[in-house]
Amino acid sequence: MSLIEEIIRPDVREMSAYPVPDSNGFLKLDAMENPFPLPDNLKARLGSVLAEVALNRYPVPSYRSLKAKIRQHMGIPEGYDVVLGNGSDELISIIALACARKDKPAKILAPVPSFVMYALSAHIAGMEFVGVPLKADLTLDLDAMLAAIKKERPAVVYLANPHNPTGTLFTDDEIVSIIRAMENIGLVISDEAYQPFAEASFMNRLPEFPNLLVMRTVSKLGLAGIRLGYMSARPELLAEFDKVRPPYNVNVLTEATAEFAMDHIDVFNKQAEVIRSEREKLALALKRLPGIEVFPSRANFLTIRLQNADQVFEKLVSHKVLIKNIGKMHALLANCLRITVSSPEENKVFLDRFSACIQ
Numbered sequence: 001m002s003l004i005e006e007i008i009r010p011d012v013r014e015m016s017a018y019p020v021p022d023s024n025g026f027l028k029l030d031a032m033e034n035p036f037p038l039p040d041n042l043k044a045r046l047g048s049v050l051a052e053v054a055l056n057r058y059p060v061p062s063y064r065s066l067k068a069k070i071r072q073h074m075g076i077p078e079g080y081d082v083v084l085g086n087g088s089d090e091l092i093s094i095i096a097l098a099c100a101r102k103d104k105p106a107k108i109l110a111p112v113p114s115f116v117m118y119a120l121s122a123h124i125a126g127m128e129f130v131g132v133p134l135k136a137d138l139t140l141d142l143d144a145m146l147a148a149i150k151k152e153r154p155a156v157v158y159l160a161n162p163h164n165p166t167g168t169l170f171t172d173d174e175i176v177s178i179i180r181a182m183e184n185i186g187l188v189i190s191d192e193a194y195q196p197f198a199e200a201s202f203m204n205r206l207p208e209f210p211n212l213l214v215m216r217t218v219s220k221l222g223l224a225g226i227r228l229g230y231m232s233a234r235p236e237l238l239a240e241f242d243k244v245r246p247p248y249n250v251n252v253l254t255e256a257t258a259e260f261a262m263d264h265i266d267v268f269n270k271q272a273e274v275i276r277s278e279r280e281k282l283a284l285a286l287k288r289l290p291g292i293e294v295f296p297s298r299a300n301f302l303t304i305r306l307q308n309a310d311q312v313f314e315k316l317v318s319h320k321v322l323i324k325n326i327g328k329m330h331a332l333l334a335n336c337l338r339i340t341v342s343s344p345e346e347n348k349v350f351l352d353r354f355s356a357c358i359q
Helices: 003-007 040-051 064-073 087-099 116-125 142-152 172-181 203-208 219-226 235-242 252-263 265-287 309-318 344-357
Strands: 083-085 107-112 128-133 156-160 187-191 212-217 229-232 301-305 336-340
Touching (some): 040 252, 083 087, 083 235, 087 187, 087 229, 087 235, 107 116, 107 142, 116 128, 128 142, 142 172, 156 172, 172 187, 203 212, 212 219, 219 252, 265 301, 265 344, 309 344
Parallel strands (some): 107 156, 187 212
Antiparallel strands (some): 083 229, 212 229, 301 336
C-alpha cells in the first residue's frame, strides 16, 4: 500500500480538484466576473492605501472597521453583525463544519442542479447532501422541496437566489414557505452572490426569521480577485459559526481593498446597473437567433439551451471564446450553456462569434 493510500481518505482520492480552464488569450465569459476594472483615479488612490498596509503584521482578528463598513453599505439590519470568509466558499465550509454533528446524522438540502460547493462541503464535513430537482423549466419545485424537508429534516437548506446555474429568482413567498417549514428543524441560507444584479434580497428580513442566514460575496460586484464573502444572522447564531472560522482568514490586503471599495460603493453599483442593462440586451439578441432558448435571469449571466451545445461550445473555444458548458452538470441542463454578461464591446464580440458558430 502506498503512503497516499495509507493516509488519504478513499473518497478524497476518488475526487477531482475543482476545474479552472486556462483562459489566457480568450474572451473570458465563463466565471460570472464583472468585466469593468477599477477606474484609473481609484486605482491610484487604492495603490496609496495598500502601500501603507503593514504586511509584517497579522490582521486584527475582529476586522472591526471592515465589518462596520459592510454593515453601513450593505443593508445589514440594526443590531446584526457579519462573519467574514475567504470568499463565500469558505463560509459554506464553515457552516458545514459547524453543523456536522457526531452524535446524529446531519443533512444539507438544496435544489439541484446547484452550486457545487453545497454538496462538496457537505461531503467533506461528513454530512449527507440531498438534492431536490428543479422543474423542467428550471424553476423551483416548491412542493417537492417542502416534502423533502418534512422527510429528511435537514440541518441546512441552501437557496441560491438568484439561482446558480440557472439565473432564476425565486419568489419571496416560495422562500418564506421554506423558512417556515424549517422552523424548529434547521437553517435556511439565502445565498445572494448575485444580489447586485437581482435588486432583491432577504437581508432586511433577517429579524423576522430566527433560522434565516443571508450570505453574500463581493466577487460578482467587481472584486473577485480579493476573495471576500460575508454572512449575517442573529448574533447568537453567528457567534457559533465564528468559533469554526480560522483565525486571520481574511488577509490585510483584502481587508484594506474591501474597506476602500465600501467607501466607493457607488462606482460598483453603477457598473452593476450597466451589466443589468446589458443582460436584457444580450437576452433579446440571443432570443432572435434560431433554435436558442433563453432562460429568464436575474443574475449577471444567461443560461441558454440549443441543439448540439457541445459542438457549439468547442467551436467557440476554437474562436477564443470561453463560456461554461453546463450540460453535464445535471440531466435538467442537457444542451445548456452559461454565458457571463460582459461589457457592451465584449458582448458584441461574443454575439458575432456565437452567431457564426451556430450556422
